[in-house]
Structures are given as C-alpha cells and as structure tokens.
Amino acid sequence: xxxxxxxxxxxxxxxxxxxxxxxxxxxxxxxxxxxxxxxxxxxxxxxxxxxxxxxxxxxxxxxxxxxxxxxxxxxxxxxxxxxxxxxxxxxxxxxxxxxxxxxxxxxxxxxxxxxxxxxxxxxxxxxxxxxxxxxxxxxxxxxxxxxxxxxxxxxxxxxxxxxxxxxxxxxxxxxxxxxxxxxxxxxxxxxxxxxxxxxxxxxxxxxxxxxxxxxxxxxxxxxxxxxxxxxxxxxxxxxxxxxxxxxxxxxxxxxxxxxxxxxxxxxxxxxxxxxxxxxxxxxxxxxxxxxxxxxxxxxxxxxxxxxxxxxxxxxxxxxxxxxxxxxxxxxxxxxxxxxxxxxxxxxxxxxxxxxxxxxxxxxxxxxxxxxxxxxxxxxxxxxxxxxxxxxxxxxxxxxxxxxxxxxxxxxxxxxxxxxxxxxxxxxxxxxxxxxxxxxxxxxxxxxxxxxxxxxxxx
Ligand code: C2O
Ligand code: CU
Ligand code: CU
Numbered sequence: 001x002x003x004x005x006x007x008x009x010x011x012x013x014x015x016x017x018x019x020x021x022x023x024x025x026x027x028x029x030x031x032x033x034x035x036x037x038x039x040x041x042x043x044x045x046x047x048x049x050x051x052x053x054x055x056x057x058x059x060x061x062x063x064x065x066x067x068x069x070x071x072x073x074x075x076x077x078x079x080x081x082x083x084x085x086x087x088x089x090x091x092x093x094x095x096x097x098x099x100x101x102x103x104x105x106x107x108x109x110x111x112x113x114x115x116x117x118x119x120x121x122x123x124x125x126x127x128x129x130x131x132x133x134x135x136x137x138x139x140x141x142x143x144x145x146x147x148x149x150x151x152x153x154x155x156x157x158x159x160x161x162x163x164x165x166x167x168x169x170x171x172x173x174x175x176x177x178x179x180x181x182x183x184x185x186x187x188x189x190x191x192x193x194x195x196x197x198x199x200x201x202x203x204x205x206x207x208x209x210x211x212x213x214x215x216x217x218x219x220x221x222x223x224x225x226x227x228x229x230x231x232x233x234x235x236x237x238x239x240x241x242x243x244x245x246x247x248x249x250x251x252x253x254x255x256x257x258x259x260x261x262x263x264x265x266x267x268x269x270x271x272x273x274x275x276x277x278x279x280x281x282x283x284x285x286x287x288x289x290x291x292x293x294x295x296x297x298x299x300x301x302x303x304x305x306x307x308x309x310x311x312x313x314x315x316x317x318x319x320x321x322x323x324x325x326x327x328x329x330x331x332x333x334x335x336x337x338x339x340x341x342x343x344x345x346x347x348x349x350x351x352x353x354x355x356x357x358x359x360x361x362x363x364x365x366x367x368x369x370x371x372x373x374x375x376x377x378x379x380x381x382x383x384x385x386x387x388x389x390x391x392x393x394x395x396x397x398x399x400x401x402x403x404x405x406x407x408x409x410x411x412x413x414x415x416x417x418x419x420x421x422x423x424x425x426x427x428x429x430x431x432x433x434x435x436x437x438x439x440x441x442x443x444x445x446x447x448x449x450x451x452x453x454x455x456x457x458x
Contacts, residue, residue: 028067031074040065040090042135042149043083046184049202050209054184056148057084063207064174064228065151068133072126072157081115088144090118091136091394092153093267094249094413096126099395099456100434106136106394107364107435123431127251127397127411128157130224130269132174138362138451142230142443146198147186150174150228159252164326168222168273171206171213173285173311175225175264177232178202189444195295195353196387197231197442199303203287205311212312218322219276221313222246227264230443233388235288237261238274238313244325247271250397250411252330261288265390267414267441273325278315285311293387293419295349332409335399335426338376342424343369347417347440347450349385354449355440361449367435368452376428378405383417389445390416391423394436395456398427414441433458 029038045058059065070076082088092104099105103120110116131153135144152172159165179187179200189198205211215221223243227234236243237260244256249269262270286307346358354361360368371377378401381391392414399407400415401424417423439451 027062028069030069031071031076034073035075035077036068036070037077038066038068039079039081041081041083042088047148049178049204052180052184052202054178054180054186056186057144058148059151063148064176065133065149067151067172068153070122070153070155072122072128072155073124075121076119078118079115080110080118082110082112085112086140087111087137088135088140088149089116089137090133092120092131092133094129094131094269094397095153096123096395096397096431097121098432098434099436100432104394104436106437109137122155126155128155128159129247129249129251130154130226130271132226132228132269134228138364139447142194142198142447145228145443146179146200146230150176152224152226154224159247159329162326162329164324165222165246165273165329167323168220169215170222170224173205173223173225174228175234175310176204177229178204191353192295194444194448195349197444199229199232203308203310210309210311212314214316215274215276215313216317216319217276217279217315218319220323221274221276223272223274225264225270225272227266227268229266231266233266233290233292234264234310235261235290236264236310237286237288237307239283239286240278241274241283241313244273244275245270246273246326246329248410249413252332254330254332254409255328256325263290263416265292265388265414265416265441266443267390267392268416274313275323275325276315276319280315282315283313284309285313293385295386332411334407334409335376335428338378338426340375340377342378342380344380344382345391345438345452346382346384347389347391349387355445356449357452360452362439362451364453366453367455369438369454370457371429371454372457373429373431373433376426378424378426380422380424381415381417382422383419386419387442388416388418389440389450390414390442391438392441393427393438393454395432396427396429398425400425429456432456
C-alpha cells in the first residue's frame, strides 16, 4: 500500500508560515458560548474506505470532514486553509445566512496555499436541522466533492430537546460513492460520464462500508441522513421497519411521517427515527434500484438492478420500557399565496456538453434573476431533459407545492424534478441582500452550466 510521503508541517507550510494553525484532529467541532471557531484544512490524504485505501481530498485529514455543531444565534468563524494544488472554497448548504462578503459567498476563490476566514452569524430564529458544507467553485464542484470534500453542519435546537427525540441513539449517515482504480486513485470520469453525472461503485456511510448499528428491542435510533454524492440517488428502505421522518432539508416536520422507502437525491437530507420493534435479528438498510435517466443508450452508468446493502441494524438487548415516537415536533406555517407572477425556469441538456437554465449556461458575471427582499414567489421548474434534476436554491428554503398549489408543511432546499416533468415551490426572500445561486445538485450538471445567479434586492 502506497502512503503519502511523510512531510513535516514546516515543509508543508513553507517559509511564510503565517497560516500555521494547529487544527485538532477531532471528528467534530462544537460551538462554545455562542462561538464556533475552528480550522478546516483541505489537503490530500490516504483514507481507509472499508477494505480499500483511497487517495482523497480531505478536510483535516478526514472523510467526511469534521462535523460542525452549532445552535441558532451562534457565530461561526472558520479558518479555511487550502493545501490542494487547485483553488477551492466553501459553501454552507441550507443555512439561511448572508451570501456575501466572507460569509456563504460561493464567488470567493481560495488559491492553493492561501487561507480565507469564513465568518457568519446564524439568525436567532434559525430552524434546527441537518445542514452541510462542501466546495462550490464553478467547474470544480463535482470533482472536489467526489474526491471527498464534504462535512455535516448540525444545527441543534428545540426539536433535539423533545424527550422522545433526545432519547434516541443518534447516528450520522453521510452517503457517498467512490470511483477508484486498483491503486486507490479516484478515476476521472469521461465527458459522457460527466454529462450523466459521475457515479462510483463503492458506497460508504460515514467513514465505513456497511457500518453496523446496534438497536435494542423497544429502543430507537435516529438517523440523520445526507446524500453527499455528486450524482448518485439513494432510494432507502430498512428491512422490516418503517422509517419515521422527523425533519427534511430545512428543519423539523410538524409530526413524524411514516415512510416505507425514501428517495434522496444529491444534497437532500432526512432525519429519521427507527423503532426497535423486533425481538432479535439483523436488518439491512438498503439502497433500492432507481432510474434517474441518462443521456441516451451510451451514457447511462451501469446502475445496480438489485438492492445494495448500505448499513446493518443488529438487535442487542432490550429496553424495560419501550421508547415512543414524539406526537408533535413543531409548527410549520404554510407560506401565504404570492401576489407576484409565477417565475419559470426551464432546465435543458444539450449534447454539446452545455447544461442550461432558460437557454443559458452559467456565467458568474450575469445576474439571471432579481427578487425583492420581503416578497413571496412561486417558482416553476420545468425539466425538459432526459434525466432527473434536483434543483437547489441557496439562502432561502422553500415549501414544495402540491398539484393543487398547496404548500407542503415542510422546508426544503432541494426539489427533485423528474425527467420531462415540472414542479413548483413557494419561497419567501428574507433578511439577506446580495447575490447567490440556484442550480442542479447533480454537481457535474452544475459545473457544466446548469446554474444561475440570483440577486436579493433590498
Ligand atoms: Cu450544496 Cu449550491 O450547493
Ligand atoms: Cu447550497
Ligand atoms: Cu441535473
């Protein structure tokens, strides 16, 4: 097994070692007294993935990156140090924070061997939830995320103190897939694979292949699931157990919703409770086959036709008194109807490797959409392509509208639009001026142009 050559921190940092910060090799970083201050260093590392070693991009030498744990009202100050041989940056997916300056600004570029302080304050009334961070440099997003750069940002709040939820055993399921060669190097995709959206055949959950989770009879597990894959969809099912969804992308649901299976497209999150309702045995968390479409006969990746095992639940012991599901979690007020015209976004794929929104590929110098702070709008996303596209909007979460135009009582920041179909959501633009983006969260599609600039005007 080849290992990266041992380089001292001194050599690594070079002469002007002003960037020297000793980051703790911790799995998580938690805010204290309203401040989370830590360092994220992007670098190359050899990482063990199940039986394989892989040469990946890491934050602080870890995959996934350290889990950041914060609360509403906290200030986050991150020293991002770029030790990669290419430019990178950070995005805080799903957070309602400023998209400008050195906050959640995806237009920043951090060059190799440079560092950038990211700083923002999370609004006091921010919804708790499972958010995440990843690089967002146009043209490199898919590549850098596929090589390992992503981590959770967990915002804890009221829902986490509900006794039934607090009693559950919490696990973090960051779902990733990897395309590795025999030497453990990440395989660069062909143009056709990029157009389809790169996928790899090795799947990890957190830092493991097929991790085991113990559950007691009468006990309860809480799975915070993130699809951090650049392109792969996961259609989740647990053998013999319903899943009770308590939160989606942008925060808690009013009450648990029982689901037998759950489709998570790239960028989406789900917070699930699973009751230990069996006496014994092992039960698998499965990824069921799903066809997200492709670029004709030639371009489709060979997708599994059989369920794949992602993780395994193993019964071990039993509780004296069985844990219950919470009756209610929070109130989600539906957004009131908009008095502005419907805005329409048409997604299209072209064989010239240009992916477009309303006929235009991304250009960071152009503002595609201007909206006014304080207003509510309905957006319609029309997918004219042959692939499903998960549409993501920065800065403001939304409520998906049903076919009758009624908003769901759930906050989302990714909306899956199946091939050839259209979907609508309702959104209120609040608090933050400046420019941000919306895009397909199949990151290759974003890199190939399926992204636009939105400007929030005061
Ligand atoms: Cu998770 Cu603009 O992205
Ligand atoms: Cu985002
Ligand atoms: Cu797409």
